[in-house]
Amino acid sequence: MVPSLQARVERFNYDYADALDQRRYAEWPDFFTADACDYRVVSRENHDAGLPAPLMGCYSHGMVKDRVTMLIKGTLTYRDVNFRHYITNVRADETDAGAISASANFLVMQSDLEGNASVYMVGRYEDQMAIAGDRLRLRRRLVIVDSFSIDNMLAVPL
Amino acid sequence: MNTQAHGAQPVWPAADFSRVPYEVFTDPRIYRLEMERLFRGPVWNYLAMECEIPQWGDYVTNWVGDTQVIVSRSRDGSIHAVENSCAHRGARLADKVRGNARRHVCPYHLWTYSLSGDLASVPFEKGHKGKGGMPPCFDKKDHGLRKLRIATHGGLVFGTYSDDTEPLPAYLGPHSLTQIDRLLMQRTPKVIGYLRQKIAGNWKLYNENVRDPYHASLLHLFQVSFGIQTPAMKGGIKLDKDGKNTWNHSILSDDDAQGLRDLDRDYAGSGKLMPDLQMHDPAMLEVPLDLQDGYKTTLLSMFPSLVVAQVDNTYAIRHLRPKGPDAVELHITYLGFEGDTDEDLHNRLLQVNLIGPAGYISMEDGEALRLVQLGLKTRHGEHSVLEMGGTGELHDTDYLSQEISIRGFWTHYHQLMGFEPAATEKV
Ligand code: FES
Ligand SMILES: [Fe+2]
Numbered sequence: 001m002v003p004s005l006q007a008r009v010e011r012f013n014y015d016y017a018d019a020l021d022q023r024r025y026a027e028w029p030d031f032f033t034a035d036a037c038d039y040r041v042v043s044r045e046n047h048d049a050g051l052p053a054p055l056m057g058c059y060s061h062g063m064v065k066d067r068v069t070m071l072i073k074g075t076l077t078y079r080d081v082n083f084r085h086y087i088t089n090v091r092a093d094e095t096d097a098g099a100i101s102a103s104a105n106f107l108v109m110q111s112d113l114e115g116n117a118s119v120y121m122v123g124r125y126e127d128q129m130a131i132a133g134d135r136l137r138l139r140r141r142l143v144i145v146d147s148f149s150i151d152n153m154l155a156v157p158l
Numbered sequence: 159m160n161t162q163a164h165g166a167q168p169v170w171p172a173a174d175f176s177r178v179p180y181e182v183f184t185d186p187r188i189y190r191l192e193m194e195r196l197f198r199g200p201v202w203n204y205l206a207m208e209c210e211i212p213q214w215g216d217y218v219t220n221w222v223g224d225t226q227v228i229v230s231r232s233r234d235g236s237i238h239a240v241e242n243s244c245a246h247r248g249a250r251l252a253d254k255v256r257g258n259a260r261r262h263v264c265p266y267h268l269w270t271y272s273l274s275g276d277l278a279s280v281p282f283e284k285g286h287k288g289k290g291g292m293p294p295c296f297d298k299k300d301h302g303l304r305k306l307r308i309a310t311h312g313g314l315v316f317g318t319y320s321d322d323t324e325p326l327p328a329y330l331g332p333h334s335l336t337q338i339d340r341l342l343m344q345r346t347p348k349v350i351g352y353l354r355q356k357i358a359g360n361w362k363l364y365n366e367n368v369r370d371p372y373h374a375s376l377l378h379l380f381q382v383s384f385g386i387q388t389p390a391m392k393g394g395i396k397l398d399k400d401g402k403n404t405w406n407h408s409i410l411s412d413d414d415a416q417g418l419r420d421l422d423r424d425y426a427g428s429g430k431l432m433p434d435l436q437m438h439d440p441a442m443l444e445v446p447l448d449l450q451d452g453y454k455t456t457l458l459s460m461f462p463s464l465v466v467a468q469v470d471n472t473y474a475i476r477h478l479r480p481k482g483p484d485a486v487e488l489h490i491t492y493l494g495f496e497g498d499t500d501e502d503l504h505n506r507l508l509q510v511n512l513i514g515p516a517g518y519i520s521m522e523d524g525e526a527l528r529l530v531q532l533g534l535k536t537r538h539g540e541h542s543v544l545e546m547g548g549t550g551e552l553h554d555t556d557y558l559s560q561e562i563s564i565r566g567f568w569t570h571y572h573q574l575m576g577f578e579p580a581a582t583e584k585v
Contacts, residue, residue: 041516045255046351053351053492056516057507062439070518073435075380077522149354149487150515152524 009092009102009129012136017085020156025068028157031138033130034061038140041158043148044123055145055154067157078155082111083120085158100129100136108158110151121158122146169539170580175568176549177541180534183360188575189483195575196462197223200323202309202316202330204464204477205229205239207491209313209348210256215273218256221479221487222317223463227306228252228262229315230273237310239317240275240303251303262303275303312338313347314466314475330460331398333405337458340449341468345495350506353474353490353514359527361463361480362571364488367523368459368467368476369404369563371395372546377526381519383435384443391454394556400573401552401566402461408558410447410454442508445471459563461570469519472509484531488524490514544568 003011012031019027032039041056058064070076085108092102103126110120128140143158168179168188182188197203203222206229210218217230219242226242228251242251244264251262251271261278262271270279277298285291306317309326316326327335357364367373371393375382382388393408437443447454448471458466463478475491490513494506513520534542547560552569555562572580 043352043354045354051349051351052503052507053353053510054507055353055510055514057511059508060439060441062437063441063511065438069435069438070380073432075383075432075435076518077377077379077525079525079528149356151356152358152515152528153355153521154516155521 005092005094005100006090008136009100009104009127010087010090012129013087013090013104013125017087020158021082021084025071025156028068029061029065032061032064032141033132033137033139036139037061037064039064039067039138039143039157040141041143041145041154044144044146045148047144055148055150056157071156076155079152080113081120082113083156084109084111087125098131099139100127100131102127102129106158118151119147120151123158167578169541170572170577171541172549173580174549174551175565175572175580176544178544178568180537180540180542183363183531183534184483186483189480191575192480193223193225196571197225198319199574200318200320201462201574202318202323202326203306203462204314204460204475205306205308205317206237206315207313207347207349207475208237208310208315209346210491211237213258215258215260216256217252217259217273219252219254220477222306222319224480224482226250227317229317230259232273233260236274237308237315238274239306239308239315240271241305243304244269245271245277245301245303246280271303275305277301277303311335312342314338314342314464331400331403333396333398334403334458334460337405337456338466340451341456341458341466341473342493344449345497347473347493347495349491350494350503351492351510353492353510355488355490355515355524356481357486357488357524357527358484359486359524359531360483361478361486362567363527363530364478364486364523365459365462365567366564367527368457368465369395369406369567370561371406371408371558372561373526374408374455374558377522378519379432383432384437384440391558392556393455393558394554395560395563396554397552397563397566400461400570401563402570404459404563404566405456406459406558406563407456408454410452442511445505445509447471448502459567461567467513469512470509471505472513474513488515 016031039058040054042054087104087106089105092100095101105124108121109117111117123145126142129136130139168181171177205220206218211231214233217228219226219228227239228242229239231237246269249264249266251264268281272278283292306319309316311326375388391408392411395404395406397404456468465476467474467476473493477489479487479489512518544561544564547562552562552566
């Protein structure tokens, strides 16, 4: 059976979340197309007001790689917590051959090393994807954050 | 000393404020006293940028200490700030962060105020069909909103509760005036975004942090690795007359690359410095300084809660909003300028990655404060140590590894809080 577009995008999101939640940061850039990619985390406050500054903005594949390289190499002193993504309300449409427009809601919980959990982030993904053979890749992921008063820091991408 | 302060009397063993009692970061009684004596005392509190409220009725909300205020523009162009709490039974009036309203109407019983805070109308003031209503002695003049006095400089709007606060230019001092002119008056700023960071630490720890260039090249390894700020750089601090406002700066110079290589030795053993690390896309580090005066980082820290920061080509207003003794929101207004080209804007959107809660060279400050707050929590009666750069008299420096500007902050803080005099002899 050929999985539906919907199912493929859901699976993509689960794989993406797994790479981040299991700290396989080196895999994260592979979820983006290598030629042109755009990853932005924006506050809902700025997004709704039409203000362009993101919290985090990667406008090339190199910048996407740099975000996780700094984590892997320990160039940043970031808080050691466990994250878990919950991705729901996925909607996906084929726009033209080989391209998908999709969106989803996400919730990210954080648990500290003494086992205390709290909500870290709530928001929405707005995606443009490319179909490359049997893989999907992001050309653009806009992460709109409702919980934009950031709890401590945003070191690990969403 | 009133009774409220009594019992919240921390010990300051060093007259040069090289020792700070840990209680000031944890004691809720001291926190309440700060709200009274500092934020409602003889200080100018940052409220807004003028460019955020260009039109009649435009308003923004902000926090003075932990009190919310509404800052708005009147028909005649004047700016007003009032507490966001109804004179009737205390309801919050404006429940949005910003907007436009030509009067303040309380949602509860529709008492209506002018933008300057005067009570204009009370529904059923005279009752209904001769019954009810307010007593004859009720005078609307006695029931306005609580107001702040306003002053502006360089597009920054400040407010004070006290009649004794010195005029704004004197309060800011010559270094602040020079820097506000340099950063905000040569071009017309405009807001290109807001960034907010919840920090699990006392608001004064952030004041220490921005007056502490000693940590910059140690905590923020990204900026050392990529030469944004290194201990090899030239730079220093300048203090105002009270020690309360500080300007610290670092200067780009030709020998920085060699300096960075030499540093390898100083960091030896820590395993932290990685001079060979390359970025896959270093575009954000290659934007030429747009002011062309060689200043790589300048931090202007103004008592009690404002920082005007330039890091590379990023220009930002950082404002502290205390949320109790152990939490503060850092609110950042990120600026571009009228006349910015598409390329300028693109560069600002590249370099925003350096600052804020996701910033390569600033995300760690929140984490450092969290760790300090956790670490000092139960050390009642003990003190932090501020001796880097020398003890004794406050003075300007032409070096960066110093904590003198932090002692400047405490000198002024101690005075405004009315604490018992600090020891005349150093511990
Ligand atoms: S509380 Fe505001 S009108 Fe009653
Ligand atoms: Fe810092």
